Amino acid sequence: MEERRYRSASGAPITLRRRQHSASCRELAVRCPRLQLRSLSAVTSAVWLAAYGLFVLSENSMVLSAAIFVTLIGLIVYLHFVKIDQESLLVIGSLGIQVTSSYASGKESTTFIEMSQVKDVVINEAIHMQKVIYYLCILLQDLGDPQGVSEVVPLFQSSKPRLDCLIEVYKSCQEILEQRKTAPQSS
Amino acid sequence: MVLKVFFPSCCSSAESGILIGRWISEQNSAVVLAVVHFPFIPVQVKQYLSEVQRVTKVSVSVLGSWNNSKQEKEESLSEFLEDLGTIFSHELWIQISKEGDSKFWSCSTLQKHSNNPREEEIILVYYDQRKVMLSHLHPPLDTATPTDCKADDASKLSAIFDTVAKSKVLFMTDRYDDGPIKLTHWQSDGVEASIIVELMKQVSVPVCMLLTFLLSLISGICRSRVLKFWPLSFLWSKLSTCEQLGHRLQHLQVISSNKKAQNHTQLMRKANIFVSLLIDVALGILLMSWLYRKNRIGHLADTLIPVADHVAEELQDLLQWLMGAPAGLKMNRALDQVLGRFFLYHIHLWISYIHLMSPFIEMILWYVGLSACLGLTVALSILSDIIALLTFHIYCFYVYGARLYCLKIYGLSSLWRLFRGKKWNVLRQRVDSCSYDLDQLFIGTLLFTILLFLLPTTALYYLVFTLLRLLVVFVQGLIHLLVDLIDSLPLYSIILRLCRSYRLAAGVKFRVLAQQDGKPLRLLMQINPLSYGSVVQTYRLPTYSCYPKDSWTSLCKKLFLGELIYPWKHKGEKQD
Numbered sequence: 001m002e003e004r005r006y007r008s009a010s011g012a013p014i015t016l017r018r019r020q021h022s023a024s025c026r027e028l029a030v031r032c033p034r035l036q037l038r039s040l041s042a043v044t045s046a047v048w049l050a051a052y053g054l055f056v057l058s059e060n061s062m063v064l065s066a067a068i069f070v071t072l073i074g075l076i077v078y079l080h081f082v083k084i085d086q087e088s089l090l091v092i093g094s095l096g097i098q099v100t101s102s103y104a105s106g107k108e109s110t111t112f113i114e115m116s117q118v119k120d121v122v123i124n125e126a127i128h129m130q131k132v133i134y135y136l137c138i139l140l141q142d143l144g145d146p147q148g149v150s151e152v153v154p155l156f157q158s159s160k161p162r163l164d165c166l167i168e169v170y171k172s173c174q175e176i177l178e179q180r181k182t183a184p185q186s187s
Numbered sequence: 188m189v190l191k192v193f194f195p196s197c198c199s200s201a202e203s204g205i206l207i208g209r210w211i212s213e214q215n216s217a218v219v220l221a222v223v224h225f226p227f228i229p230v231q232v233k234q235y236l237s238e239v240q241r242v243t244k245v246s247v248s249v250l251g252s253w254n255n256s257k258q259e260k261e262e263s264l265s266e267f268l269e270d271l272g273t274i275f276s277h278e279l280w281i282q283i284s285k286e287g288d289s290k291f292w293s294c295s296t297l298q299k300h301s302n303n304p305r306e307e308e309i310i311l312v313y314y315d316q317r318k319v320m321l322s323h324l325h326p327p328l329d330t331a332t333p334t335d336c337k338a339d340d341a342s343k344l345s346a347i348f349d350t351v352a353k354s355k356v357l358f359m360t361d362r363y364d365d366g367p368i369k370l371t372h373w374q375s376d377g378v379e380a381s382i383i384v385e386l387m388k389q390v391s392v393p394v395c396m397l398l399t400f401l402l403s404l405i406s407g408i409c410r411s412r413v414l415k416f417w418p419l420s421f422l423w424s425k426l427s428t429c430e431q432l433g434h435r436l437q438h439l440q441v442i443s444s445n446k447k448a449q450n451h452t453q454l455m456r457k458a459n460i461f462v463s464l465l466i467d468v469a470l471g472i473l474l475m476s477w478l479y480r481k482n483r484i485g486h487l488a489d490t491l492i493p494v495a496d497h498v499a500e501e502l503q504d505l506l507q508w509l510m511g512a513p514a515g516l517k518m519n520r521a522l523d524q525v526l527g528r529f530f531l532y533h534i535h536l537w538i539s540y541i542h543l544m545s546p547f548i549e550m551i552l553w554y555v556g557l558s559a560c561l562g563l564t565v566a567l568s569i570l571s572d573i574i575a576l577l578t579f580h581i582y583c584f585y586v587y588g589a590r591l592y593c594l595k596i597y598g599l600s601s602l603w604r605l606f607r608g609k610k611w612n613v614l615r616q617r618v619d620s621c622s623y624d625l626d627q628l629f630i631g632t633l634l635f636t637i638l639l640f641l642l643p644t645t646a647l648y649y650l651v652f653t654l655l656r657l658l659v660v661f662v663q664g665l666i667h668l669l670v671d672l673i674d675s676l677p678l679y680s681i682i683l684r685l686c687r688s689y690r691l692a693a694g695v696k697f698r699v700l701a702q703q704d705g706k707p708l709r710l711l712m713q714i715n716p717l718s719y720g721s722v723v724q725t726y727r728l729p730t731y732s733c734y735p736k737d738s739w740t741s742l743c744k745k746l747f748l749g750e751l752i753y754p755w756k757h758k759g760e761k762q763d
């Protein structure tokens with residue numbers, strides 16, 4: 001198990017953790033920066049100052065309780081649906097690839113793609129606003145056409161690692177994917 | 188090639204024996220279904236397996252041996268188990284052994300007819316047998332399997348789910364049965380059954396027969412010739428209550444049919460319809476009890492006539508405003524007066540009829556309110572119909588205004604063509620040039636001028652009544668939307684996803700368990716449930732209405748030309 005530090009596309013520090021469970025099973029996890037206390041307190045104080053201003057204007061104390069309610073609900077919704085803590089990739093040769101995103105509230109959303117559907121794992125570039133960013137994606141096989149690609153599944157969308165981190169992940173994945181080409185077919 | 192062994196977690200503490208299950212050679216994986224314990228006679232085991240194969244159509248065979256030694260390694264037992272491989276014919280003989288309470292098992296394979304023994308990696312995947320058996324795997328929505336998809340293209344996971352689901356018969360024997368074969372699987376400690384489910388099954392047969400009889404009576408009455416005469420059949424097709432009642436009748440017929448549901452989709456549909464009907468009737472009865480308490484129906488009837496009067500008064504004020512100088516626009520006085528007086532007389536007639544009916548309103552409402560016990564959707568449809576009946580005069584005004592305006596627009600466009608020396612060729616459906624006589628041109632231009640200067644008056648009346656009509660249509664549309672929502676929501680599927688999420692599977696997820704060097708890779712396979720959005724999309728019940736068939740641009744075009752609009756058309760009606 002090894003851990004290394006990299007930077008994301010926007011400059012935030014992220015860590016990549018690599019674990020080799022067996023010869024054909026590897027887990028790669030990218031951890032995003034945690035929720036900062038100062039941004040949380042900044043947003044909360046801004047909302048409460050605005051609510052206090054409204055209270056002074058309207059003399060209605062419902063505004064204050066509504067502001068507290070809104071802050072709490074907003075924080076819960078943000079932690080459960082928006083803030084991703086860690087994105088991991090579990091590659092099991094001859095079974096498939098599993099993509100997991102864990103949210104800050106502990107919720108995990110998982111997708112498993114079988115090996116027969118995976119055509120290849122590639123690094124692609126995209127033009128996003130004024131930047132060109134690199135992203136890793138899984139190409140899914142088109143059932144009808146052996147040369148075609150039916151779908152592109154982008155990975156690490158929330159942490160957006162830079163090219164150096166992506167190259168490490170790419171190399172690890174390709175080592176396992178190559179095994180299925182060299183292994184003899186059993187039919 | 189990597190060998191994958193799917194091992195049920197319930198057999199982890201079973202006594203030593205042999206493993207039976209299915210070998211999927213295309214994927215190089217073995218699905219273990221149960222463990223057969225000693226003592227057994229190999230011939231009887233083979234007989235039992237061939238019988239199971241015949242009933243379930245799953246190729247069950249002996250896969251290997253399972254050695255669970257509580258004390259130190261017993262050499263003789265392991266040799267005995269190896270020799271068993273010679274009795275049962277299977278290409279690959281899998282040997283799994285567990286020492287004491289250790290988590291890490293050793294797994295090895297014996298190739299019988301091979302020249303070069305290859306060292307292949309083994310992956311041990313634990314799965315929860317009961318959950319996998321009960322669950323239904325949903326294929327991804329956008330890639331519905333095409334008809335030319337071959338069997339070996341089918342996903343590996345669905346093969347495993349199918350194997351376990353079809354082997355139900357294998358799990359029916361438990362350890363209290365006195366058979367020659369002693370098995371360990373998820374039900375071997377005692378077959379599960381629920382008293383309530385058994386009772387419901389017994390009760391459902393006579394109830395279904397009674398329901399079918401009643402429904403055949405009702406549909407016979409509905410189809411009788413008496414109700415098919417012209418005024419009545421026109422009325423039935425326009426009232427949304429009748430549509431909703433017919434829809435629910437269809438649902439009841441689906442539930443009360445004697446045929447058992449063939450596959451998962453049909454079963455879910457029946458269950459969804461049943462739960463939806465139940466909730467509908469419960470909400471309807473709740474509404475009814477609220478309405479009839481404290482004589483609310485009486486209050487409602489009392490306020491109905493004053494509300495209708497108020498609406499009529501507002502309309503009269505509106506017409507007086509239009510007959511004067513509305514918004515500062517100057518109307519053609521004569522046409523204005525004619526149209527205004529015509530509509531005012533109409534309102535006067537309408538009010539007289541309402542006042543004529545006023546003594547009977549309370550009784551009618553009381554009996555109509557009783558029909559809310561048939562369901563909340565029926566009550567909402569009745570409300571929509573009452574609104575339609577009460578605003579019938581607005582609908583009439585809209586039709587008059589629209590027809591007048593439409594005639595005017597067609598006249599204007601035709602005379603405009605005459606003004607320019609062209610004509611509409613009906614045969615060729617295009618505009619052709621035409622030479623008119625002088626008197627035709629003179630009269631045409633005169634008429635064109637008259638119509639053009641009368642246009643603002645008609646257009647204003649048309650605009651006002653169209654807006655009123657659109658308001659009523661909007662309110663009715665909201666009610667229909669609510670009725671559709673209650674009709675089509677698959678409540679049973681949502682409750683199933685909430686309480687027993689493993690029954691609706693979108694896929695699987697793997698968790699890597701603790702590893703040890705030299706031992707096979709251990710994974711835990713869990714079921715990944717379907718998301719709520721996909722549940723609703725997959726199991727939606729079909730409804731009878733189709734949403735605005737006109738796009739916004741064609742709607743605007745129709746409004747501009749004065750054509751009548753029917754935005755909420757029902758399926759099965761003739762499309763014009």
